[in-house]
Amino acid sequence: FAPAAFAPRRTATTATSLNADGFTSKIFKTQQVTLAETTETIVKGGRDLFPLLPAAFEGIKKVGVIGWGSQAPAQAQNMKESLAAAGSDITVSIGLRAGSSSMAEAKAQFDDVRDMWEVIKESDLVMLLISDAAQSKLYKEIFAAMKPGATLGLSHGFLLGYLDSIGEAFPEDMDVILVAPKGMGPSVRRLYEQGKEVNGAGINSSFAVHQDKSGKATELALGWGVAVGAPFLFQTTLRDEYKSDIYGERGILLGAVHAIVEGLYRRYQRQGMSPEDAFLNSAESITGMITKKISTRGIKAVYDDMSPADKEVFETAYSASYGPSKEILQECYDEVACGNEIRSVIMQGDRVNSGKGFIGKIDGTDTWKVGEKVRASRDDDAIPLNPFTAGVYVATMMAQIDVLLEGGHSYSEVINESVIEAVDSLAPYMHYRGVAFMVDNCSFTAKWGSRKWAPRFDYILDQLAYTAVDNGVPVNKEKIAEFTGHRVHQAVEECCKLRPPVDISCTAETTTKEIVIK
Ligand SMILES: NC(=O)C1=CN([C@@H]2O[C@H](COP(=O)(O)OP(=O)(O)OC[C@H]3O[C@@H](n4cnc5c(N)ncnc54)[C@H](OP(=O)(O)O)[C@@H]3O)[C@@H](O)[C@H]2O)C=CC1
Ligand SMILES: CC[C@](O)(C(C)=O)C(=O)O
Numbered sequence: 033f034a035p036a037a038f039a040p041r042r043t044a045t046t047a048t049s050l051n052a053d054g055f056t057s058k059i060f061k062t063q064q065v066t067l068a069e070t071t072e073t074i075v076k077g078g079r080d081l082f083p084l085l086p087a088a089f090e091g092i093k094k095v096g097v098i099g100w101g102s103q104a105p106a107q108a109q110n111m112k113e114s115l116a117a118a119g120s121d122i123t124v125s126i127g128l129r130a131g132s133s134s135m136a137e138a139k140a141q142f143d144d145v146r147d148m149w150e151v152i153k154e155s156d157l158v159m160l161l162i163s164d165a166a167q168s169k170l171y172k173e174i175f176a177a178m179k180p181g182a183t184l185g186l187s188h189g190f191l192l193g194y195l196d197s198i199g200e201a202f203p204e205d206m207d208v209i210l211v212a213p214k215g216m217g218p219s220v221r222r223l224y225e226q227g228k229e230v231n232g233a234g235i236n237s238s239f240a241v242h243q244d245k246s247g248k249a250t251e252l253a254l255g256w257g258v259a260v261g262a263p264f265l266f267q268t269t270l271r272d273e274y275k276s277d278i279y280g281e282r283g284i285l286l287g288a289v290h291a292i293v294e295g296l297y298r299r300y301q302r303q304g305m306s307p308e309d310a311f312l313n314s315a316e317s318i319t320g321m322i323t324k325k326i327s328t329r330g331i332k333a334v335y336d337d338m339s340p341a342d343k344e345v346f347e348t349a350y351s352a353s354y355g356p357s358k359e360i361l362q363e364c365y366d367e368v369a370c371g372n373e374i375r376s377v378i379m380q381g382d383r384v385n386s387g388k389g390f391i392g393k394i395d396g397t398d399t400w401k402v403g404e405k406v407r408a409s410r411d412d413d414a415i416p417l418n419p420f421t422a423g424v425y426v427a428t429m430m431a432q433i434d435v436l437l438e439g440g441h442s443y444s445e446v447i448n449e450s451v452i453e454a455v456d457s458l459a460p461y462m463h464y465r466g467v468a469f470m471v472d473n474c475s476f477t478a479k480w481g482s483r484k485w486a487p488r489f490d491y492i493l494d495q496l497a498y499t500a501v502d503n504g505v506p507v508n509k510e511k512i513a514e515f516t517g518h519r520v521h522q523a524v525e526e527c528c529k530l531r532p533p534v535d536i537s538c539t540a541e542t543t544t545k546e547i548v549i550k
């Protein structure tokens with residue numbers, strides 16, 4: 033792996049950039065949406081589209097879902113039910129490695145679970161949902177095992193990033209597509225179930241067609257996205273996907289939000305609050321009213337609804353936090369884009385496999401012990417919206433958005449990876465059972481990355497942002513004007529309208545794969 037020699041190898045048939053005119057489909061109705069100064073083509077999903085699935089899956093008889101982590105159980109079950117609802121006889125099988133610790137759980141939920149190589153060999157669509165690190169180790173054998181004409185389906189661009197870094201490419205004679213739900217697996221399943229009552233409820237997905245040998249790859253990718261329950265599907269490339277996804281989870285989706293909570297929990301106690309109040313004003317404030325407002329009315333509603341006195345506090349926190357957060361976010365984006373972060377994930381995978389590394393427990397601290405008590409006697413109506421917390425959180429979210437926009441990502445990608453995923457998929461899990469329940473229901477790539485980057489956000493906010501506030505550094509009014517007049521707000525509101533207003537409900541029945549602490 034040589035980041036210095038990171039030279040993407042492109043073949044004439046691979047899609048490395050988006051077509052300015054969007055995409056077309058003969059099966060699904062496309063729609064143009066105006067997001068800020070741009071127009072994007074999207075497909076709105078929903079159960080009413082299930083009858084179109086047999087046409088989209090033309091030529092596919094067997095779907096093989098490889099793995100049983102966060103995404104595979106959700107995508108496999110959703111796909112199986114959607115295809116059945118469409119009256120299709122396409123089979124969905126699960127493929128696991130020999131000796132897999134997931135075998136018993138998968139068999140309890142799925143009727144056809146077999147050895148992964150057997151499933152890979154027979155499948156017309158191989159949905160490769162093993163960890164990204166494992167993909168980088170096994171891709172040669174997987175490509176060799178796939179039958180001629182089969183499509184490789186990914187939910188992440190990570191493998192392309194890895195292949196680029198070593199000067200390799202996907203075999204030219206296969207279709208390579210991506211459907212990347214912008215939310216953790218359990219939420220993909222949970223919202224799909226809720227979508228049975230409210231048409232279109234689900235987790236948005238990006239899709240990409242990297243290689244289209246058959247000429248049918250776009251329809252299959254759209255069909256896959258509709259089948260797993262995406263309210264709307266937007267187009268990306270594998271490269272844009274891995275850059276935005278790996279970055280976003282290290283930022284406000286997981287790593288940065290964890291850091292903000294830990295830092296403010298300490299700060300509020302130093303200022304005299306009880307531990308319980310400090311938790312209410314940090315974690316609960318974010319996963320409570322702030323999340324609800326953003327989810328239903330966009331980011332600026334958090335600020336617009338405040339009293340003049342609260343606005344002042346918000347502005348102080350926002351103005352002090354935006355710059356420090358952006359510094360770490362930019363560094364993180366650059367590390368992802370140049371391949372260093374991909375390398376870091378693979379190296380951590382190697383350490384875990386050799387017993388030299390592990391993915392440790394993150395909720396054993398005082399913060400989350402107190403959190404458990406606070407949650408046990410929670411009164412939803414009494415959760416405060418702390419304006420300082422809101423200022424830090426929103427500043428970091430806006431800084432994340434700006435780095436992605438400067439990196440040339442589409443508004444759909446920016447907004448899903450920075451805003452909608454946070455409020456629709458992730459924060460509700462932290463609200464329900466704390467930070468580990470959120471982070472450790474995500475991919476290995478995300479679990480590791482958020483552990484690695486959260487401390488960077490915690491330190492920089494403590495050292496630069498909160499000290500600036502304590503030293504009375506005046507509010508940068510220009511920053512606040514940039515925030516209130518930001519072109520992303522219209523785009524967020526538009527994106528929010530594209531999915532039905534269904535709040536994910538995490539209940540005692542919310543089952544997830546048991547988190548394994550290695
Ligand atoms: N987590 C999420 O919600 C999201 C994930 N993605 C992407 O989806 C893909 C799957 O991620 P996720 O579901 O999180 O799973 P994880 O990253 O948690 O990986 C777990 C799965 O990988 C399997 N695995 C690990 N090593 C090997 C190996 N050497 N051979 C075979 N199988 C192996 C595990 O097998 P076993 O069960 O036997 O331990 C397990 O089924 C990734 O590309 C990820 O980036 C995309 C969107 C969101
Ligand atoms: C936010 C983490 C994620 O990217 C996801 C759920 O989308 C992951 O890798 O798990």
Ligand SMILES: [Mg+2]
Nearest residue numbers: 213214215277
């Ligand atoms: Mg993601």
Ligand SMILES: [Mg+2]
Nearest residue numbers: 277281475478
């Ligand atoms: Mg991810």
